[in-house]
Amino acid sequence: xxxxxxxxxxxxxxxxxxxxxxxxxxxxxxxxxxxxxxxxxxxxxxxxxxxxxxxxxxxxxxxxxxxxxxxxxxxxxxxxxxxxxxxxxxxxxxxxxxxxxxxxxxxxxxxxxxxxxxxxxxxxxxxxxxxxxxxxxxxxxxxxxxxxxxxxxxxxxxxxxxxxxxxxxxxxxxxxxxxxxxxxxxxxxxxxxxxxxxxxxxxxxxxxxxxxxxxxxxxxxxxxxxxxxxxxxxxxxxxxxxxxxxxxxxxxxxxxxx
Amino acid sequence: xxxxxxxxxxxxxxxxxxxxxxxxxxxxxxxxxxxxxxxxxxxxxxxxxxxxxxxxxxxxxxxxxxxxxxxxxxxxxxxxxxxxxxxxxxxxxxxxxxxxxxxxxxxxxxxxxxxxxxxxxxxxxxxxxxxxxxxxxxxxxxxxxxxxxxxxxxxxxxxxxxxxxxxxxxxxxxxxxxxxxxxxxxxxxxxxxxxxxxxxxxxxxxxxxxxxxxxxxxxxxxxxxxxxxxxxxxxxxxxxxxxxxxxxxxxxxxxxxxxxxxxxxxxxxxxxxxxxxxxxxxxxxxxxxxxxxxxxxxxxxxxxxxxxxxxxxxxxxxxxxxxxxxxxxxxxxxxxxxxxxxxxxxxxxxxxxxxxxxxxxxxxxxxxxxxxxxxxxxxxxxxxxxxxxxxxxxxxxxxxxxxxxxxxxxxxxxxxxxxxxxxxxxxxxxxxxxxxxxxxxxxxxxxxxxxxxxxxxxxxxxxxxxxxxxxxxxxxxxxxxxxxxxxxxxxxxxxxxxxxxxxxxxxxxxxxxxxxxxxxxxxxxxxxxxxxxxxxxxxxxxxxxxxxxxxxxxxxxxxxxxxxxxxxxxxxxxxxxxxxxxxxxxxxxxxxxxxxxxxxxxxxxxxxxxxxxxxxxxxxxxxxxxxxxxxxxxxxxx
Ligand code: SF4
Ligand code: SF4
Numbered sequence: 059x060x061x062x063x064x065x066x067x068x069x070x071x072x073x074x075x076x077x078x079x080x081x082x083x084x085x086x087x088x089x090x091x092x093x094x095x096x097x098x099x100x101x102x103x104x105x106x107x108x109x110x111x112x113x114x115x116x117x118x119x120x121x122x123x124x125x126x127x128x129x130x131x132x133x134x135x136x137x138x139x140x141x142x143x144x145x146x147x148x149x150x151x152x153x154x155x156x157x158x159x160x161x162x163x164x165x166x167x168x169x170x171x172x173x174x175x176x177x178x179x180x181x182x183x184x185x186x187x188x189x190x191x192x193x194x195x196x197x198x199x200x201x202x203x204x205x206x207x208x209x210x211x212x213x214x215x216x217x218x219x220x221x222x223x224x225x226x227x228x229x230x231x232x233x234x235x236x237x238x239x240x241x242x243x244x245x246x247x248x249x250x251x252x253x254x255x256x257x258x259x260x261x262x263x264x265x266x267x268x269x270x271x272x273x274x275x276x277x278x279x280x281x282x283x284x285x286x287x288x289x290x291x292x293x294x295x296x297x298x299x300x301x302x303x304x305x306x307x308x309x310x311x312x313x314x315x316x
Numbered sequence: 317x318x319x320x321x322x323x324x325x326x327x328x329x330x331x332x333x334x335x336x337x338x339x340x341x342x343x344x345x346x347x348x349x350x351x352x353x354x355x356x357x358x359x360x361x362x363x364x365x366x367x368x369x370x371x372x373x374x375x376x377x378x379x380x381x382x383x384x385x386x387x388x389x390x391x392x393x394x395x396x397x398x399x400x401x402x403x404x405x406x407x408x409x410x411x412x413x414x415x416x417x418x419x420x421x422x423x424x425x426x427x428x429x430x431x432x433x434x435x436x437x438x439x440x441x442x443x444x445x446x447x448x449x450x451x452x453x454x455x456x457x458x459x460x461x462x463x464x465x466x467x468x469x470x471x472x473x474x475x476x477x478x479x480x481x482x483x484x485x486x487x488x489x490x491x492x493x494x495x496x497x498x499x500x501x502x503x504x505x506x507x508x509x510x511x512x513x514x515x516x517x518x519x520x521x522x523x524x525x526x527x528x529x530x531x532x533x534x535x536x537x538x539x540x541x542x543x544x545x546x547x548x549x550x551x552x553x554x555x556x557x558x559x560x561x562x563x564x565x566x567x568x569x570x571x572x573x574x575x576x577x578x579x580x581x582x583x584x585x586x587x588x589x590x591x592x593x594x595x596x597x598x599x600x601x602x603x604x605x606x607x608x609x610x611x612x613x614x615x616x617x618x619x620x621x622x623x624x625x626x627x628x629x630x631x632x633x634x635x636x637x638x639x640x641x642x643x644x645x646x647x648x649x650x651x652x653x654x655x656x657x658x659x660x661x662x663x664x665x666x667x668x669x670x671x672x673x674x675x676x677x678x679x680x681x682x683x684x685x686x687x688x689x690x691x692x693x694x695x696x697x698x699x700x701x702x703x704x705x706x707x708x709x710x711x712x713x714x715x716x717x718x719x720x721x722x723x724x725x726x727x728x729x730x731x732x733x734x735x736x737x738x739x740x741x742x743x744x745x746x747x748x749x750x751x752x753x754x755x756x757x758x759x760x761x762x763x764x765x766x767x768x769x770x771x772x773x774x775x776x777x778x779x780x781x782x783x784x785x786x787x788x789x790x791x792x793x794x795x796x797x798x799x800x801x802x803x804x805x806x807x808x809x810x811x812x813x814x815x816x817x818x819x820x821x822x823x824x825x826x827x828x829x830x831x832x833x834x835x836x837x838x839x840x841x842x843x844x845x846x847x848x849x850x851x852x853x854x855x856x857x858x859x860x861x862x863x864x865x866x867x868x869x870x871x872x873x874x875x876x877x878x879x880x881x882x883x884x885x886x887x888x889x890x891x892x893x894x895x896x897x898x899x900x901x902x903x904x905x906x907x908x909x910x911x912x913x914x915x916x917x918x919x920x921x922x923x924x925x926x927x928x929x930x931x932x933x934x935x936x937x938x939x940x941x942x943x944x945x946x947x948x949x950x951x952x953x954x
Binding site: 081119 | 537539540541662663664665666667668672673676677680681682683687689690765
């Protein structure tokens with residue numbers, strides 16, 4: 059891939075599901091792994107938050123000599139500064155997890171960023187095959203191990219699915235030696251979020267799944283498969299205009315638009 | 317005759333060459349890192365260390381120990397006298413006769429060296445080592461003949477031209493081997509490097525019957541961690557590698573080698589020598605790493621070891637069982653070297669194989685290797701009615717539960733032990749959820765940063781409470797607490813006046829004090845497996861056996877027991893890194909058990925229990941000693 063392509067991985071501070079302790083977030087780490095595959099040591103690793111957080115070193119320990127922190131207080135809206143950073147630094151490929159493991163964890167950041175920048179968003183990427191001539195060949199992850207190949211023009215934002223390659227081990231030495239560039243960006247206080255009272259979520263009771271499988275293969279499928287909606291159509295044939303019409307009809311039918 | 321000048325000249329020239337070689341060799345060692353050693357005290361202690369400690373190990377093979385005393389002792393004495401009699405020409409019949417006596421002794425020993433080499437066991441290296449007995453014999457015979465005139469047995473200038481030529485050649489050949497070879501890398505190098513290694517050993521505590529098994533702490537926060545290149549070793553570690561006699565005793569006891577995993581401790585040490593001296597391993601004439609061809613390894617003092625000298629799988633095959641260290645007559649420290657190199661792979665390269673990365677990540681995030689919720693650590697004791705230190709603040713005994721708390725099989729051992737403690741009315745408490753992983757696995761996998769972090773946090777918790785004794789059923793935690801935490805305890809002194817005990821030691825005391833009423837065991841033949849971290853690491857061989865004896869059990873010992881016990885395969889993170897071999901170590905150990913005809917194998921370690929129980933049935937039953945005792949407990953009716 060050409061060195062002129064700027065790959066940025068955005069990372070957050072994760073939270074271990076069992077211990078509640080800060081950690082390298084799983085999906086974000088996969089975003090760094092994918093970034094390393096595309097750009098090697100030229101990958102730009104960016105976090106918006108507290109530069110002192112030791113967890114950031116776990117990302118750097120994956121093989122980066124330096125990373126950038128856009129200094130933010132807690133309860134700040136990171137959208138404006140990340141957006142500015144990406145345009146100022148001429149980012150071409152922006153990778154991040156689908157949702158954060160802590161904080162609001164709404165999964166909205168990639169969408170809001172894409173909207174703000176006017177860039178395409180690819181959600182749930184399994185792999186980026188190559189980036190060439192201003193275009194990228196991307197595999198999207200679908201349920202049951204299916205993949206969809208798409209081509210997208212740069213710049214774009216992608217969220218990285220759990221189907222993407224596992225993050226490599228983080229090495230302690232390089233991690234603690236990595237240099238941090240701290241950028242003191244403007245703060246946009248998120249007063250709404252600051253006023254929320256946050257309490258631990260209770261796991262929702264699971265609906266019992268009655269599996270009427272006759273053989274082991276079916277039971278295995280039922281136990282492992284991601285649920286797929288029953289309805290819907292996969293449109294493989296037809297012109298883009300016909301496909302757009304089909305989507306439009308569906309939205310009308312579902313009363314999303316009137 | 318020509319010997320008048322030839323003999324002294326040859327001796328002088330070769331002594332000078334040997335001197336030059338010695339300086340060169342020392343410079344190779346000095347390329348290593350600095351280490352604090354008391355040079356003078358070490359040199360003074362060296363003869364005693366040789367005669368007592370080294371010979372204590374050599375003595376396990378009576379044949380070679382007698383042979384070595386005669387050959388080595390004879391040679392050292394003879395060489396000294398040769399210098400006086402033949403180099404300085406001291407004209408003394410007494411000296412000459414003494415020299416003759418020394419040479420006879422050496423000859424006698426050399427004959428036995430020769431005999432051993434007629435049909436050498438596979439563990440011995442061949443190559444130049446096959447030549448050595450001949451050189452020894454040549455040396456002793458040649459100088460014997462040469463000394464006869466000085467002793468007045470033969471007239472000066474005896475013999476004809478032919479004898480002169482033959483003798484000159486023999487002098488040259490034997491001196492090249494014995495003097496030149498000593499410092500230029502021949503088999504005799506072991507005498508030179510070995511003597512200095514004994515003097516400057518990195519663990520002087522091992523001499524005089526002591527024990528020093530805790531790993532040295534890694535310095536954190538430098539530009540690199542662990543050993544990447546040979547020159548990253550301490551200088552006296554390099555010296556230690558050079559002392560190897562290639563006797564292969566380590567190879568013969570190494571469980572990984574026997575299992576066909578790509579590790580041979582003898583070859584590893586030789587590769588270290590190749591590394592710091594530079595070159596390839598093509599001259600190596602011993603057994604290879606199983607299924608790895610010899611001749612392709614290349615190294616240099618400043619080259620990364622795992623780039624071409626040693627495959628990382630070799631390092632990850634080791635179970636850190638210390639059998640090699642225990643068996644090495646030269647007191648070389650294989651495990652230190654292996655973990656040093658693992659540190660580089662884990663801390664710098666982030667390259668811990670198989671489940672290693674996952675386990676380390678779990679330990680970092682949850683303080684236990686399987687990533688369980690830290691708040692579930694005490695679930696096993698829900699029905700045990702145990703005091704928590706947090707509530708009672710002090711107790712006679714702190715029971716260190718270890719990560720066995722999360723494992724259903726190990727929980728049976730824990731419950732059995734608690735039952736015994738209660739029966740003996742011991743004032744005991746546990747840390748509950750405040751306890752963390754001991755750091756054993758992280759440290760053996762090379763992650764000393766995580767180990768040190770856990771050690772410090774555990775010590776901080778321990779320092780809040782008062783207790784006289786810590787008891788644990790896990791020999792690995794036992795080893796960390798007893799031998800490795802002290803390096804991080806200088807500020808808190810959490811363990812300074814605390815006795816750390818393994819549960820077998822503690823239970824043995826209770827039994828001897830008559831605090832446990834036990835029934836005789838009637839269940840058939842029993843054998844006992846010594847866990848490495850209890851036996852070789854901590855020297856506890858007796859308590860488990862005394863406990864079994866207290867049940868009326870006459871232990872049917874395995875051939876490899878006590879300090880020679882064979883590892884179960886569970887140490888050093890080996891089940892995590894899981895390097896493939898031809899056999900499983902646990903299966904081999906179970907074969908040892910089966911060959912005693914025992915129906916039950918007693919162990920003192922949850923990890924050993926897990927490994928041995930993992931062997932497919934039918935096989936003898938595996939039980940921890942605590943479980944066996946709990947089964948024989950006579951409970952008083954209340
Ligand atoms: S390392 Fe020790 S036991 Fe092994 S071959 Fe060398 S001297 Fe013998
Ligand atoms: S410690 Fe055990 S497994 Fe490791 S090299 Fe020595 S004998 Fe082999």
